Amino acid sequence: MARALDIRSDLPPPRPAAELVRQHILDEAAHLFLTEGYNGTTLRRIAAAVGMKAGSIYHHVASKDDMLEEILVRGIEVMVHSFHHAAETTSGAGARTRLAAHIRAHLGSLFEHGPYTATHVTAFPYAPAGVRERIVPIRDGYEALWTELLAGLAAAGEIECGPSVQMTRLILMGSMNSSIEWFDPRGDRSVDQLADAITWQFCSAVGAAPDEGDTP
Amino acid sequence: MARALDIRSDLPPPRPAAELVRQHILDEAAHLFLTEGYNGTTLRRIAAAVGMKAGSIYHHVASKDDMLEEILVRGIEVMVHSFHHAAETTSGAGARTRLAAHIRAHLGSLFEHGPYTATHVTAFPYAPAGVRERIVPIRDGYEALWTELLAGLAAAGEIECGPSVQMTRLILMGSMNSSIEWFDPRGDRSVDQLADAITWQFCSAVGAAPDEGDTP
């Protein structure tokens, strides 16, 4: 039986140093998963990047699959957080402003918050089946946010979708996500410029002209 | 020294049956590379799909890398062929018609000409470095066709690109290529509808209204 009424917690919080190493491992793993793919990345390669031997990794994580799963979950968390932040800061604005903010937020998740979100886009399709099944529901939650956003704007007549909102969402998210294969935020174009370009190409179809004023 | 002046060629043309088996192997390999990824596909898995044992594959193909390379090359050939066909059939048409035809042609390459082109999109980024280096120049040729097309339409003022033609091309090709991760041509939407949706979202920005007439 577990001792109760202990003054201090029986399960002490993880040491900050240990958690820091764990973060470091996941950072390097995510970076390698992103550039080399999941199957193309070996534990020895990850260990070398951290400055350890392969076996030592297992003192911080349960398995290679577990690493990927945690990276994918964190990637979605970043996206969801950015989405809500964009929604709050443009709650009263017009259609184009709101859409532009969300596009910028999604691209920010990809390029400005470490390799977790980007790994999500590239490594997910070929992740082990078990991992994928556990991630899909979480991922669905984020996609639902986008569907809701686009459907709302379309229903209000503020943007014009094609045959279906889902198809529109998939095309838009495809053009955003595929940018990680060619866009370099340290290059001669900024993330802002990329967001502007995608926003422009996507919602230039908006019946309403580019609006800057609020619509309370 | 090679014997010359032989009546028959020293290198007899490959038997048609043998070439057929080879095609079959490449077909199954491409399908597996597409669905499971290159590193996630084993030679034994490919052999099983063809109805052989792993070792037998090597009587038809030099190596796993060689399989991938040939698949990638053929994928580009399909795309280039479709591009030129679209260019010929709409040489005198207006901007939107020409662009729509090329978008439809590219999507046709992805979904209607076997797994070679689609494999090219998904497997290329994580192909072995040696293979990738040999493919890049060929791939550049196809991308140049698109750049030329978009630049021509933009220079004539028929479409409006963003800050750069390259960025516009990458965004457009990204939205087309990423559709292989979610679009199913056997589903309730046809490739034609997908092409229409992408064309609509992309070139609704065209200053000129949707034109149907030719501009000789």
Next chain:
DNA sequence: AGATGAACCTAACGTTTGTTTGACAGATGG
């Protein structure tokens, strides 16, 4: 001082990878 336990190492586990080998069956050709 002695004990503790986390962090890391080396070494090896069993499995799977891409590839090679040698033998065997059937067709082909002189």
Next chain:
DNA sequence: CCATCTGTCAAACAAACGTTAGGTTCATCT
């Protein structure tokens, strides 16, 4: 009818894989 060529197989190869086990170091706590 014999010799040759083709395609296939079982078997084995070395290398690399993810993972486990056991030993060593070292700061911390009693």
